Amino acid sequence: MNSLILNPGREKSLQHRHPWVFSGAVERVKGEPAGETVAVRDCHGAFLALAAYSPASQIRARVWTYRESETVDEAFFRARLARAIGLRQDLAGETDGVRLVHGESDGLPGLVVDRYGDVLVMQVLSAGVEHWRDTLAGLLIELTGCANLYERSDAEVREMEGLALRKGILRGVLPAQLAIHEHGLKFGVDVEKGQKTGFYLDQRDNRRRIGELARDKDVLNCFCYSGGFSLYALRGGARSVLSLDSSAEALAMAKDNVRLNELPEDRAVWLEADVFKHLRLLRDQGRSFDLIVLDPPKFAPTAQHAAGAARAYKDINLWALKLLRPGGLLATFSCSGGVSAELFQKILAGAALDAGATAQVVGHFSAGLDHPAVLNFPEGEYLKGLLLRRTE
Ligand code: SAH
Numbered sequence: 001m002n003s004l005i006l007n008p009g010r011e012k013s014l015q016h017r018h019p020w021v022f023s024g025a026v027e028r029v030k031g032e033p034a035g036e037t038v039a040v041r042d043c044h045g046a047f048l049a050l051a052a053y054s055p056a057s058q059i060r061a062r063v064w065t066y067r068e069s070e071t072v073d074e075a076f077f078r079a080r081l082a083r084a085i086g087l088r089q090d091l092a093g094e095t096d097g098v099r100l101v102h103g104e105s106d107g108l109p110g111l112v113v114d115r116y117g118d119v120l121v122m123q124v125l126s127a128g129v130e131h132w133r134d135t136l137a138g139l140l141i142e143l144t145g146c147a148n149l150y151e152r153s154d155a156e157v158r159e160m161e162g163l164a165l166r167k168g169i170l171r172g173v174l175p176a177q178l179a180i181h182e183h184g185l186k187f188g189v190d191v192e193k194g195q196k197t198g199f200y201l202d203q204r205d206n207r208r209r210i211g212e213l214a215r216d217k218d219v220l221n222c223f224c225y226s227g228g229f230s231l232y233a234l235r236g237g238a239r240s241v242l243s244l245d246s247s248a249e250a251l252a253m254a255k256d257n258v259r260l261n262e263l264p265e266d267r268a269v270w271l272e273a274d275v276f277k278h279l280r281l282l283r284d285q286g287r288s289f290d291l292i293v294l295d296p297p298k299f300a301p302t303a304q305h306a307a308g309a310a311r312a313y314k315d316i317n318l319w320a321l322k323l324l325r326p327g328g329l330l331a332t333f334s335c336s337g338g339v340s341a342e343l344f345q346k347i348l349a350g351a352a353l354d355a356g357a358t359a360q361v362v363g364h365f366s367a368g369l370d371h372p373a374v375l376n377f378p379e380g381e382y383l384k385g386l387l388l389r390r391t392e
Pocket of ligand 1: 195199200203207223224225226227228229244245246247250273274275276295296297
């Protein structure tokens with residue numbers, strides 16, 4: 001096995017168990033094929049980690065293990081996958097839509113696996129996982145007992161790894177209709193054409209919380225996708241739910257989901273609209289709401305995009321606060337790894353100030369337990385949210 005030697009002083013982050021080696025930290029490495037395992041060493045040759053080499057990426061290597069005695073082979077991945085899958089047992093009664101593997105946070109950098117009923121969806125996001133893709137696919141079938149595995153490696157981050165986008169069936173077949181159960185609601189999931197792997201599993205518990213707060217309220221759900229928060233609000237007894245999304249496909253799925261659950265269709269309005277523009281329009285129309293959900297897409301994938309993202313977050317939150325009746329609640333989220341919880345709260349404070357609103361923080365949101373974040377890898381804690389009450 002070849003070694004990757006770090007520049008002097010660049011061993012610190014690995015010693016703190018942060019699993020990435022950036023290109024600028026690398027002193028030298030023998031021309032290694034993409035995805036191969038290398039031994040990462042400090043400038044004196046001392047062992048630090050075994051990692052997957054990724055020649056095209058700014059993240060030049062991702063750690064598999066900090067133990068020199070381990071071998072990165074099929075048995076290694078069987079153990080890692082079995083552990084990740086085992087840690088999700090606690091969710092068994094709540095849902096059959098579960099994230100089984102969450103990348104770095106499960107010791108498998110670059111691998112995401114979601115289970116929807118008896119279909120697995122795998123995302124291969126790094127050169128290391130690409131190298132082991134076939135082994136991993138076989139192990140996933142073996143360990144879950146699921147016969148069907150679909151690959152959704154069409155996320156743009158693959159391009160940063162020098163990998164082409166790809167999707168398709170890897171094992172078994174896709175059923176004509178696929179639906180999951182989540183806290184007693186049913187959601188159709190389109191793993192081929194849906195966003196990401198088909199569903200936003202990370203918001204499961206937050207959706208339930210919104211459902212519990214919705215009774216007799218006029219609800220506005222912005223960026224509704226396939227109707228997640230809207231369905232919970234309808235089940236929770238909302239007086240009305242207005243849902244906005246720019247994707248016609250997402251809205252069609254959302255309407256199907258309302259029917260699938262036999263929820264009151266007459267209380268729901270779905271609009272294909274750009275949230276940035278539509279919030280202003282609602283204000284012009286003199287509309288107001290008791291409960292607003294803002295769950296936008298990732299505006300800042302990395303910290304470099306934070307400034308532009310901050311403007312976008314501020315804008316939608318400012319207008320949402322204006323539309324909120326006094327005493328009303330705003331559940332506002334950011335899934336940007338590049339925006340910390342601290343920065344997010346600052347942005348919201350600025351938005352409230354400019355909206356002429358006073359708001360209290362009455363709750364915090366994070367991703368569910370199948371989206372863990374290891375302590376030494378803050379990037380893993382991407383989803384954050386606040387529940388605000390407008391007091392004036
Ligand atoms: N809350 C959803 C997930 C939201 S994902 C759930 O619980 O499942 C973000 C959604 O925002 C996507 O459906 C995407 O189509 C939509 N979107 C992105 N930009 C938008 C814009 N400018 N206006 C409206 N919707 C937008």
